[in-house]
Amino acid sequence: MAKSDATSVNRRSDIISAAIEVFAEVGYYRATTLQVAERANISQPYVFRFFSTKEHLLLSALEVSWSRVVEAFRKVVETTSPELLEATLILEYENIQEKNRNEILLQMQAQTIREEAIQNTMQGGFKEVREMVLTAFREAGIEKPEERTMLFLARGVLCNVALVLNMPELMKG
Numbered sequence: 001m002a003k004s005d006a007t008s009v010n011r012r013s014d015i016i017s018a019a020i021e022v023f024a025e026v027g028y029y030r031a032t033t034l035q036v037a038e039r040a041n042i043s044q045p046y047v048f049r050f051f052s053t054k055e056h057l058l059l060s061a062l063e064v065s066w067s068r069v070v071e072a073f074r075k076v077v078e079t080t081s082p083e084l085l086e087a088t089l090i091l092e093y094e095n096i097q098e099k100n101r102n103e104i105l106l107q108m109q110a111q112t113i114r115e116e117a118i119q120n121t122m123q124g125g126f127k128e129v130r131e132m133v134l135t136a137f138r139e140a141g142i143e144k145p146e147e148r149t150m151l152f153l154a155r156g157v158l159c160n161v162a163l164v165l166n167m168p169e170l171m172k173g
Contacts, residue, residue, distance in 0.1 A: 005065075008050075009041075011042070011046070011050070012050045012056065013048055014040045014042075014052055015036065015042070015046075015051070015057070016047050016060050016061050016064055017056070018037075018039035018040035018058070019031075019036045019039075019057050019060075019061045019066070020061045020065070020102050020103055021039055021102050022035045022036050022039055023058065023061065023102075023106050023109065024101075024102035024105040024106050024109075025102075027109060028054075028058055028106075028109055028110070029079050031054075032047065032054075033047045033057070035053075035168075036057065049164060051107065052097070052114070053083055055075065055115065055117065055118070057116065058106075058110070058118065059117055059121050061103075061106060062106065062107065062110055062118070062121045062122065063121060065100070065103035065104075065106060065107055065125075065129065066104070066107075066120065066121070066124070066125030066129075068096065068100060068103065069093075069096060069125070069129060070112055070128055070129060070132065071123075072092050072093075072095075072096055073089060073092065073093075073129065073132055073133065074090050074132065075087075076089050076092050077085050077136040082139075082140030082142070083140075084142075084143055085136060085140045085142070086137070088153070089133065089136075089152065091157065093156055094159065095157065096151065097159060097160075098162055100122055101163065103163060104160055104163055105163070107159070107160070108124070109127075110122050110165050124158075126153070129153070131155060133149050133152055133153070134149040137152075140148065157169060158171065159171060
């Protein structure tokens with residue numbers, strides 16, 4: 001990769017990281033590309049060099065956040081014994097929440113945005129996670145894998161709500 005290509009990849013990543021922070025802090029609709037540019041220490045036109053619209057920037061940010069979850073879960077699935085799989089996936093999701101709080105806040109917001117492209121990205125992320133977990137549960141011989149997958153996903157959504165509302169007591173069980 002040429003130096004300018006590597007710089008472009010890094011700048012694109014910096015812009016996405018800044019967008020995740022800004023969108024999580026002030027909300028997608030209130031956030032501006034100028035705020036994102038300022039957070040990334042670049043000019044606003046430079047944001048548009050990589051992302052034609054604010055929605056395109058949001059879609060890229062959501063894809064990054066879903067990729068992080070999928071990759072983390074994939075590693076757990078590939079390296080964890082069947083009897084520890086579900087518990088390890090839960091711990092990994094708690095770890096993702098702790099380390100990438102803004103990405104979770106961004107996903108929570110995106111669930112309420114009605115634009116088709118955003119809905120499609122959110123549906124795609126949930127589907128990919130669901131299929132990975134369901135397949136892993138089936139292969140691990142977990143009883144009632146569909147039900148366990150649904151409960152796993154429901155627990156994740158509840159974890160997100162607890163995070164957003166700052167109500168850790170929702171997770172005490």
